Amino acid sequence: MSDALRFEGVGKRYGRRLPPALDGLACRFPQGAICGLVGPNGAGKTTAFSLVGGFLRADVGKVEVLGGPFDPFRLKGRLGVLPQDAELGDRHTPHEILAHLARLGGLPRVVAESEADRALESVNLGGDREKRVGALSHGMRRRVAVAAALVGRPELVLLDEPTAGLDPVQAASLRKVLDARRGTCTLVVSSHDLEELERLCDWIVMIDRGRCVRQGTIAEVTGRTQVIEWTLGPGEVPMQELEAALEGHSLRVEDRVLVQRAPDGADLDAASVVVAGALARAGVAIRQVRRGVSLERRFLDDAGKARE
């Protein structure tokens, strides 16, 4: 799979006395995937997005956007960015803003107008197209901003914290909007809501202190093909029996959670039947089963290791 976006040893520093915002960042975002960019505050997510959108310039390294360096004319109509904290004009109407941005994206006036309508419809704001942005609620403004990034059907869309400040209903609705784009473009989403990213994304890039600490498909990152987490009820876990039956598997119990890690190439389905049987025989209730570790756990583990 070719890459829609690639960072190669990218460094960016805001001041000599400040630590680098990006410190040799190297990662890739495959074409056509919904990608998540994960990292704690100050990890460099917004800086990375700003480099892609041409708002900042890298001190060192290379950012390749859709096959080349950032050039607004080469990327005309192909790149959409939802910048963090960038305000939309309060006095303008959503339709006016979106139509302007679509025209700047290279569309003729009539097409741009209908694209603006379509983008607003997609975020359920079709009925508010002529209201002033300043008169809209925070959530609605956020959706206008997302529509502004999506307008014109760009090939690559970067959304920096798209659900920030949205209530759960609005966030879920926005997630549906983004999910509907699956396969039509490459989406890169930065968010602190890891559960949301886990549900949405095919590809994950984790960064911390300006460096990539892990990247891969969601299955690779969360270990869905290798790990099963069993949340158990009271009772003694038959560890000896399990270790004997599952040679090569790593097994550990932590806070009533049995984490089972299979070796490469192992049949995880068959192994899960063995574990379930042993637990049933020991009278230990199974409260929840989960393939792979949560993105949050993976992220906390990686961030912890990186800080050690």
Next chain:
Amino acid sequence: MRGSLRDVALVARFEVVRAIRTWRALALVVLYLVATAGAGKIFVELLSTMETALAHTLRVPPTDRPGAMTAKLLEGEELRSMLEGMVGDPQLVEGVLSHPLLAIFHLWLGLLLVPFFASANAAESISGDLKTRAVRWEAHRTGRLEIVFGRYLGQAGLTLAASVLSILATWIVGMVFMVRQPPLGLLVSLASFTVRAWAFGMAFVGLAMACSALTASPAWARVLAIGAAAGTWVLYGIARWGSEEWGAGIVWDALLQALPQGWMRGLWLPGVHWVPSAFVCLAFGLAATSAGALRFVRRDL
């Protein structure tokens, strides 16, 4: 190139729409209308006082409204020296007198006010969007030069619209408060002079755009822009004083040529002879905008 020009036009169009939406355009128009109408009325009052004094001297009954004794007034020193002061060159007064007095005053006022009004308005064009980061919406869809020159073009349009509307205010003052004012003649003279004042003002809009690209604080940008405009007047005063005190020299001449004010005299020339000076002023504006653009393309947004 074609795409680039299209983007400049789109950014300019949106700049005008934004000014209309935020009432900035209306504020600018009202400012121009009030200033030109108010100053025009003051000028008419002054003319009325001079005519009344002349009527007493000539022992003829004074008229209710000024304008009837202009020719007689011009035979005296008072009005002529006032016009010489406005035009800045005694030799140009005769040529200028083919236009109504009120139109002459309108251009003089325009040369004084348009730079400050226009630059105060243009100063926040980019800096405001840098502050709110709204510029990022456009910045990944078009080039930074296109953004700067689009904003400049938008401001040029706004300034022209406000200047053209101010013609109406001065024309009404002339028609209502003066006598013997040819309606069409006054309108044509006002229009011709307004274009000149606008061209002169564009040099300062360019300076304001450059200031706007320097800082993300609209307040600072406005202070810088008005300060820069005032600074050029101070430099102009120094250059004039220097050339009068020590005679024309290469330093003073160069300084005068390098300032938009150094081309004001040319804007008073009759016929189409004012056009080159107007183009030089527009070039000043573009040069200043380009200087701002050079900074803007390098800065973090």
